[in-house]
Amino acid sequence: MWKILRDLLRYNWEFTAGVILLAGVTIVALLSFVSPYPPLDVYVVAPDLPPSMEHWLGTTSRGQDVFWQLSVAIRNTLAFGIVVALISRVIALAVGLFAGYAGGPVDRLLMSVNDTFIVVPIFPILVLFYFVMRDQMSWGLLALVAACLGWAYDARLIRSIALSLKTREFTAQSAFSGMNAGEIVTREHLPYVMPVVFTTTMNNMNWSIGLEVTLSVLGFTDVNTPTIGGMIYWANQHAALVSGIWWWIAAPVALVIAVFVALFLLAVSMNEYIDPRSRLARMGGG
Amino acid sequence: MGPILAVEGLKAYYQMRYFGTLREVRAVDDITLEIQRDEIYGLAGESSSGKSTLIKTIARAIRPPLNVVDGAVRFDFAGQGPRDIYTLSAPELAATRWRHLSYIMQGSMNVLNPVRRIRHSFVDFAFRHMSLPMPAFLRRVEEHLGHLSLRPDVLESFPHELSGGMRQRVTIALATVCRPDFIIADEPTTALDVVVQKGVLEMIRRLQREMGSSVLFVTHDMAVHANLTDRLGIMYAGRLVEEAPTRALFRQPLHPYTAHLIRSLPRIGDDTPRHGLEGRPPNLASPPPGCRFHPRCPLAMEVCQQTTPVMQELAPGHRVACHAAAQGILP
Amino acid sequence: MTVPLLELRSVGKTYAGGGLFSRRRVAAVKQVSFTLAAETPEVFAIIGESGSGKSSLARMVLGMSTASEGQVLFRGQDLAASRGRSARLDFMRQVQPIFQNPFEAFNPLTRVDRYLYATARNLTGAKNQSEAEAAADQALQQVGLSLTELRGRFPHELSGGQLQRAAIARALIPGPSLLVADEPVSMIDASLRMTIVNLFRELRDRLQVSILYITHDLATAYTISDRIVIMRQGEVVESGDARAVLAHPQHPYSIQLKNSVLSVEGAWNDDDDALAHGTTRSTEGTRP
Ligand SMILES: Nc1ncnc2c1ncn2[C@@H]1O[C@H](COP(=O)(O)OP(=O)(O)OP(=O)(O)O)[C@@H](O)[C@H]1O
Ligand SMILES: Nc1ncnc2c1ncn2[C@@H]1O[C@H](COP(=O)(O)OP(=O)(O)OP(=O)(O)O)[C@@H](O)[C@H]1O
Ligand code: SF4
Ligand SMILES: [Mg+2]
Ligand SMILES: [Mg+2]
Numbered sequence: 085m086w087k088i089l090r091d092l093l094r095y096n097w098e099f100t101a102g103v104i105l106l107a108g109v110t111i112v113a114l115l116s117f118v119s120p121y122p123p124l125d126v127y128v129v130a131p132d133l134p135p136s137m138e139h140w141l142g143t144t145s146r147g148q149d150v151f152w153q154l155s156v157a158i159r160n161t162l163a164f165g166i167v168v169a170l171i172s173r174v175i176a177l178a179v180g181l182f183a184g185y186a187g188g189p190v191d192r193l194l195m196s197v198n199d200t201f202i203v204v205p206i207f208p209i210l211v212l213f214y215f216v217m218r219d220q221m222s223w224g225l226l227a228l229v230a231a232c233l234g235w236a237y238d239a240r241l242i243r244s245i246a247l248s249l250k251t252r253e254f255t256a257q258s259a260f261s262g263m264n265a266g267e268i269v270t271r272e273h274l275p276y277v278m279p280v281v282f283t284t285t286m287n288n289m290n291w292s293i294g295l296e297v298t299l300s301v302l303g304f305t306d307v308n309t310p311t312i313g314g315m316i317y318w319a320n321q322h323a324a325l326v327s328g329i330w331w332w333i334a335a336p337v338a339l340v341i342a343v344f345v346a347l348f349l350l351a352v353s354m355n356e357y358i359d360p361r362s363r364l365a366r367m368g369g370g
Numbered sequence: 371m372g373p374i375l376a377v378e379g380l381k382a383y384y385q386m387r388y389f390g391t392l393r394e395v396r397a398v399d400d401i402t403l404e405i406q407r408d409e410i411y412g413l414a415g416e417s418s419s420g421k422s423t424l425i426k427t428i429a430r431a432i433r434p435p436l437n438v439v440d441g442a443v444r445f446d447f448a449g450q451g452p453r454d455i456y457t458l459s460a461p462e463l464a465a466t467r468w469r470h471l472s473y474i475m476q477g478s479m480n481v482l483n484p485v486r487r488i489r490h491s492f493v494d495f496a497f498r499h500m501s502l503p504m505p506a507f508l509r510r511v512e513e514h515l516g517h518l519s520l521r522p523d524v525l526e527s528f529p530h531e532l533s534g535g536m537r538q539r540v541t542i543a544l545a546t547v548c549r550p551d552f553i554i555a556d557e558p559t560t561a562l563d564v565v566v567q568k569g570v571l572e573m574i575r576r577l578q579r580e581m582g583s584s585v586l587f588v589t590h591d592m593a594v595h596a597n598l599t600d601r602l603g604i605m606y607a608g609r610l611v612e613e614a615p616t617r618a619l620f621r622q623p624l625h626p627y628t629a630h631l632i633r634s635l636p637r638i639g640d641d642t643p644r645h646g647l648e649g650r651p652p653n654l655a656s657p658p659p660g661c662r663f664h665p666r667c668p669l670a671m672e673v674c675q676q677t678t679p680v681m682q683e684l685a686p687g688h689r690v691a692c693h694a695a696a697q698g699i700l701p
Numbered sequence: 702m703t704v705p706l707l708e709l710r711s712v713g714k715t716y717a718g719g720g721l722f723s724r725r726r727v728a729a730v731k732q733v734s735f736t737l738a739a740e741t742p743e744v745f746a747i748i749g750e751s752g753s754g755k756s757s758l759a760r761m762v763l764g765m766s767t768a769s770e771g772q773v774l775f776r777g778q779d780l781a782a783s784r785g786r787s788a789r790l791d792f793m794r795q796v797q798p799i800f801q802n803p804f805e806a807f808n809p810l811t812r813v814d815r816y817l818y819a820t821a822r823n824l825t826g827a828k829n830q831s832e833a834e835a836a837a838d839q840a841l842q843q844v845g846l847s848l849t850e851l852r853g854r855f856p857h858e859l860s861g862g863q864l865q866r867a868a869i870a871r872a873l874i875p876g877p878s879l880l881v882a883d884e885p886v887s888m889i890d891a892s893l894r895m896t897i898v899n900l901f902r903e904l905r906d907r908l909q910v911s912i913l914y915i916t917h918d919l920a921t922a923y924t925i926s927d928r929i930v931i932m933r934q935g936e937v938v939e940s941g942d943a944r945a946v947l948a949h950p951q952h953p954y955s956i957q958l959k960n961s962v963l964s965v966e967g968a969w970n971d972d973d974d975a976l977a978h979g980t981t982r983s984t985e986g987t988r989p
Contacts, residue, residue: 639947
């Protein structure tokens, strides 16, 4: 595992660039824990100041320091992405591995549920959800809903791997060692789908962060929790661009793009690594 | 022109570090051999004697913990002069593979990508090297599969839908369809019935004759060696212990291990009991000193426990590493 | 007459397969019947064409797939009818597989010894690690290995022969009464092959284990089996006493099979059956 990471760092510039970008973003997020200002308070500094030595990225019309606000926002946004990715990975793994291993009617049942989730339109559902829940619509609830909507495609991917693992002799060997389905799936098959889980994690985080930003910019979430989308929402509310407070918008947009690019690069480089075709290359493939 | 392959003093060890101490499995230890153009060279030996390791090292298909410690592997394709395969750059190596050198590895029926149809594997790996338009390429592939008694519709199957023997033939087809100069085959016919095996061996032999290419063929089946190979090398515990023209080797093996190997073959209609070799195979992490065969050798002498026998040519083309043989004692 | 150990009644297996466009059905096994008696353990060999359905048959006997037609009865119980995990575990205490390809038989990402411990714990009631290790070591000794050689090793660190012996050892741990061995010695050198094949015979005599021995090696089939069936394209073309059938095959395919066996003596006899060896070139002496 560490060897793989080391090789990737050494030979794969996409991976290296992705790691560096993500590290930068993570540092900004971690700085929020030493923020000099309480993140939820407004009018703690003079409003509308352009970037300066004192306020690196300027201040907002609501009297908040953009840099420190941003640092809390990106922390929440990343956390959102991670939580959604984790929950949806667990669902995707459970469904995909068991459907693939069990086959037959279990597989058909799980896959029809799965296909339903693939085709439902996610965005309208979330907006609808917001209008139903209104004030109870918290950050955590949104993460849960997004996770429940974001596992289906990857579950299908995992299932296709599990299906092919099932035909291999070692699966039968494990079965005849008296292992039950749970043990076989978690101990024999899970390691094979981990690479896929890693890449889909990156993609899924991109997807859920994008979703969160879009919903917040439009005001369909709890805008009082500072997130990247929330920051842009408030900037729009104060017509920041019109009044020339461009730094209020530019900073969160730039940072979230950095996150997208970093995750994308990581996903791409890992994809290259796990491409099953590389197995034939051992035989002398080009 | 010189030999197409010259292996000189090759040592390849599996080197593993456990808590700071180095553990070396000396699976290929000081092997020297040459393979001529237009020749089928057979390699036989005990299980885990390092045959596959030698082959991997020759094909430069090694990955840690296997390292080449010493020696050289020189290929001379098309008389361009010998070049050590370990000095080739990655693009040069890629250009060599499949066109000049193809490698069928042991257990090769499992290298096929389980989620892609067989046709895709052919397109992915052989198409680039054949400079044929796609329909002609596919026709060539189908024709080639026919030589291996496979029907064209295997191209549309997934690997798990084929029997073990069918998959094995698919990989043989994959490795031979580009008609390379040098074919390395590690146990390519183990999963085939005798009728099909005979067909496959005939195909390999015909291809080799037509192209004047060379084949390095590893199998446990001594009868296959007797029927297919021109020369035969016998490995024991990481070393080459005997090498001779196949017929001479079968007629008069000089090494006690070779003699045992030939004698242990069962035959239909012959009811005398056969037995495997007594004792356990040597541990290659700490092989016995002197001759590595001495704990199991019926002819072992004092000297065998201390001095390692060296390869000596005792008859034209017949090399053997054994103290007894050097003194004229036959097994 | 007591209940037979294993009984196949006109068993057939059909796969829906082939290409995307040709939805053909493959009849891999057709109308196969035979019986292994419970009181006289025997080595029962199945030989035949590659792709003739031998592995499909083995999978049905092991309950890994169900027969499309006919019945597979183990000790009088239809395998298709027995359900539930405890029934399955009971079955696995009595029937164990040995697979075709030792390189595939163990998960490349896990240590080989783990399978032995798992078998000991799940099927023999070994309660702790040391009991499991003792059971594993005992089984390994029977095939000429030991736990010290195997402990903590991954499959790619072992040779084909070592892996196959480890697989046989694992199958022996629960003390089964039937071993289904699908080409168990195809990857092993001639000498070790005799050791393992002799081991099969010894297991039959000493432990009263019946062995379903699928192979392409007619010579070992001749040496150790009691009865034999020869298959071609899913059907049994000839069956009977192993020695009689192999010495004097009757069916044209069996005759072809026997004549295709390569032998050391045949290599230089210049008969038309060998691989046209001496005819195209002399094999005597080294070439320039
Ligand atoms: N990756 C590895 N790490 C450590 N040891 C290894 C590794 N691969 C192989 N070995 C050891 O190297 C020795 C030679 O193995 P190799 O596979 O070359 O044997 P072989 O002659 O091809 O045997 P077989 O006929 O059974 O295939 C064996 O003792 C094996 O345990
Ligand atoms: N899962 C499957 N789906 C479709 N066809 C299959 C499947 N498994 C096997 N077959 C087909 O069934 C036939 C018999 O295969 P099987 O593996 O039983 O042969 P075998 O006798 O064991 O051959 P070998 O000696 O090469 O191992 C083959 O034609 C194969 O293509
Ligand atoms: S050198 Fe000695 S021990 Fe080794 S094979 Fe020859 S006689 Fe036997
Ligand atoms: Mg090998
Ligand atoms: Mg088979």
